[in-house]
Amino acid sequence: MAQSLDRLRESPSQTAGPYVHIGLTPNFCGIGGVYPSDLGAAMVNDKTRGDRIGLRIRVLDGTGTPLKDALIEIWQADADGLYNSPAELRGTADPNFIGWGRCPTDMDTGLCTFDTIKPGRVPFADGRLMAPHITLWIVARGINLGLHTRLYFSDEEKANAQDPILARIEHRIRVPTLIAERTGDIYVFDVHLQGEKETVFFDS
């Protein structure tokens, strides 16, 4: 026998269920007067630095039907590639940008709309720069543990080609599942939960 490692175990996840809005976006589902606004609804203000972009994200099930009861959170660096987090030791992020947003999918169309800025590049563990990306976390009825993926940008071809994470994807045909298509200042991104076009999800 050796000494005990004496560690606790992580609380097991459970689905967010169909009524996730009550807790995370109460104003969105008609529960007014409890919080002044829904957390994560507005990401930028007039003083936020960087190029304004819009994200239009949908989540589709194994039949290609958009989920109308999912919730997406995004987490990203500021325009200079700095995170607004105590773990960011390289500098001070833009004080007018938290870098985190939350959006429930529209109950009719299934669309999530984020107004944010294009993130700068962040270093990988060995110092190489990763391509600009936004981290996504997706929960919904039927999803037992939140799904983690990344959104990269179609107009960053050169940076994407050098990205150490994208480089790890053995089946190159799956790389485009992580790349949002640019139209003007809008990026369109469909997350496929399963099937032929299944998005790459991470165990990170």
Add this chain to the structure above:
Amino acid sequence: MPAESGSNRKPETGAFFQRDRTWHPPALTPNYKTSVLRSPQKALLALDNTLSEIAGPVFGHAMLGELDGDLIHNFARPGESAIGERIIIHGRVLDERGVGVPGALLEFWQANAGGRYRHKKDGYLAPLDPNFGGCGRAITSEDGGYAFRTVKPGPYPWPNGPNDWRPSHIHFSVFGHGFAQRLITQMYFEGDPLIWHCPIARGIPDKAAIETLIAALDMQSTIPFDARAYKFDIVLRGRRSSLFENRLEGN
């Protein structure tokens, strides 16, 4: 709004312990029918944490309203209160090293005492309580502690099997210090026989893991003639010391 650490401790920058995905419910749990078309079928891509996963948003106590932790009153008309069994839920948010997690944002939501949610998609015939909204939030103290007041939610039927009923439960959403710690789970109540019939709870393969989601009746924290208490601790992923991490050139 600048990030507030919620603590005087030096920020930690190590990667998180890997998740034990045999302890969590798998993506595909066919007895919970909606998971069938919403579960990835390809393997996840393993990724040791980068700064994108290690960093995460932190929320300051300043965002909390006075009644955010009081579901009995935060939606009630002046002088009125929600109907049901008055309870206090309290506990700590810890990480796998047993260390309290300060400044963690907890958000919770639940049905009312009759099992009815204030949501347009809930068509259950049990009535809404005009004084109950069903949402609340709290931020943990320096030692990771939190508490809130509410009424005990009722069980409710749901269209899964022909006669499936959810046990009484409260949904919890938790932010630690890094985005990779993000977790949503559900809290159940000690002694509820429905837990062992529930396809969602039983999607967790190990009975011992399910038991970690069952809050214990805590008579010592009960306020006599006011509210009973339940204790519910939550454990988030621990993290490696940054001494074990690669150092960047010149860092």
